[in-house]
Amino acid sequence: MLTPASRVTKPDPADLLTWYDRHRRDLPWRAKPGEAVDPYRVWLSEIMLQQTTVVAVRPFYQRFLEKFPTVSALAEAPVDAVMQAWAGLGYYSRARNLHACAKAVVEKHGGLFPGTEAELLKLPGVGAYTAAAVAAIAFNQPAAAVDGNVERVVSRLFMVEDPLPKAKPLIRTLTQDLVPADRPGDFAQALMDLGATICTPRRPACALCPWMTPCRARAEGLQETFPRKIKKEAGQLRRGAAFVVLRADDSILLRTRPPQGLLGGMAEAPTSIWEPDYEPSRAVLDAPLDARWQRLPGVVRHVFTHFPLELTILFAKVPKGTPAPEDMRWTLRRDLHEEALPGVMKKVIAHALGELPAPAKEAPVKKRAAPRKGSSSS
Template identity: 55%
Template sequence: MAVRLSPKAGIKADQAAADQPDGLPGLLLGWYDQHRRVLPWRFAPGEVADPYRVWLSEIMLQQTTVATVGPYFQNFLGRWPTVKDLAAADLDDVLRAWAGLGYYARARNLHKCAIVVASQHGGRFPDTEEGLLSLPGIGAYTAAAILAIAFDKPATAMDGNVERVMSRLRAVTDPLPASKPILRAHAAALVPARRPGDYTQALFDLGATICAPRKPRCILCPWTAACEARKQGIAEDLPAKTAKAPKPTRRALAFVLSDVRGLVALRRRPEKGLLGGMMEVPTTPWEAGPVPSLATARSHAPLPGVDWTLLPGSVRHTFTHFEFEIRVVVGRAAGAGGGADLLWVAPDALEAQALPTVMIKILRHALYQRADG
């Protein structure tokens, strides 16, 4: 029969362990000193952390994998080595460099934050939670991560890895997201005064490499003797999660238009909202229900008087909160260019535009169908 610790008892045990130099934080730091991951944004032992690099990596890593972020981080750092350089950059250049990372509001807030830090803080990131939270795009997690990693101050940075580790360490069987407060309390009670930055990164590494979502490698874990979920044989079942409702589906018709020179028409999306400020292939509104017919969609076409051809097949893309299905029509303008809100781009220059992944899929679908035809 599984035995559950009461939340308060577990937190008191965490606090007691944190107070001991050889307690759980000490065990984790010892493991980290031997097994720490080498990452482009991570600093070597004894090296002074650069808050700019910490902030940049943390923003990029939101909802994105470490493997994906690496090349983007290196590219950003090469082009804009300081926060003042990034603040002086053109937003379109930043969006183009970000293209493919997704969640494009992060890129816009990244640029806004750089401007605020450069203009209002002399190019230095604040070293307090209040100061960091006042910056665009920085929430509770990012502020805590920067405080700990960049400034070596005790802070509780809760990401999915930390939630998983804490749920298993204390066998918290209540499902997420309702269990977040108790998991945070467990995590906060363990943060040590000694090397809090290394401890925070060690927790990230433990969750990413040992306490994995499936088949945790408990035999290699520095906390295996203290892990309540391992003792109860339920480690792989945690954290429990409330079942998610199915994602709704939105649909649209996309207009891939070229002119007599072979240039392709793009337009900029509104600054606010999904994919704000990014370039796009003109489409009908993204709505529930069936894909609109060409006859009913002509009022949304980028230019009047164009003969449109519906391509076979469809394009599908997954956003955080919905699935997206797009049918594609192609057409050719009678002359060169046109349309006050359109930007005409050569096909071999499309990659230089700030195009989100879904728009790249649409263009590839159109180009493939044309080549196949």
């Protein structure tokens, strides 16, 4: 549903492109004017940027590209190496899909990304947004790439009254109507830049906006009330216990999560199940081995997309030569950086032992143990 446009004109894509030519962001994955666009870099950056910020992605992108400079290099790499390079970015199913997608591009398309939205959509892990973004930016196709930034800009421009997510199809149609035949790739990036730098969620800088005149929300002084949203129920808090075991040779007990599900394929200190009514006082019953367990003061808190988690930490020291339980392994503390530890597990180990040591130099990827049976994930 749109608010009637009585006093405003249609936004002109040319105004946005003129603004973009002056104010475009200099991003490591973005081709400079006149430079050839590398579809691999565009695709990689778009996958990395989902649900996170440019600032967070920059260092990961650079490191990732050094390790896997081409789609073929990525396809040939062991999946463990990809997971390790991804560790810290979150949303680990994306790293597995990234690898699967690289293999598909090499095996089915001879190492060249397909150039149409429809073909890109068939690749693993490539959804509607990514397909449109890659088609537009890498292949200059007139595709409408609609992410959260674009939803905000367009819902304000046209005062889309329907709340998200119901408004998504309408916003997509409105965006598609704006895409020019000339420079659709620059237009997609210009719209992203406008949303990221000018049409921000709070206090949009409307006075600097190339579409200030046709913007309906600005005309009504209602910018910050768009896009309309339905209030989300916060996920229910889950609790659990994590077990940090330090062997006398300075190694830590770890296991690998099953490939599917939350943090799939990542390394972790053994944990209990995570559930709302988990009782920490009984945590020792879930311990992976017999030891003198010490419950550490405080808890580790972490917020996943769908729920917050609170982990009680139990710590134990065991003698040298203690064998690892089935499907678990010992990793020397100095080698922990080689493990694909997600953020929550870095917090757990840091809570028990202090910060993880930084890698001394580039190290080979550690062979991963087989996935354990019986997930403790939610």
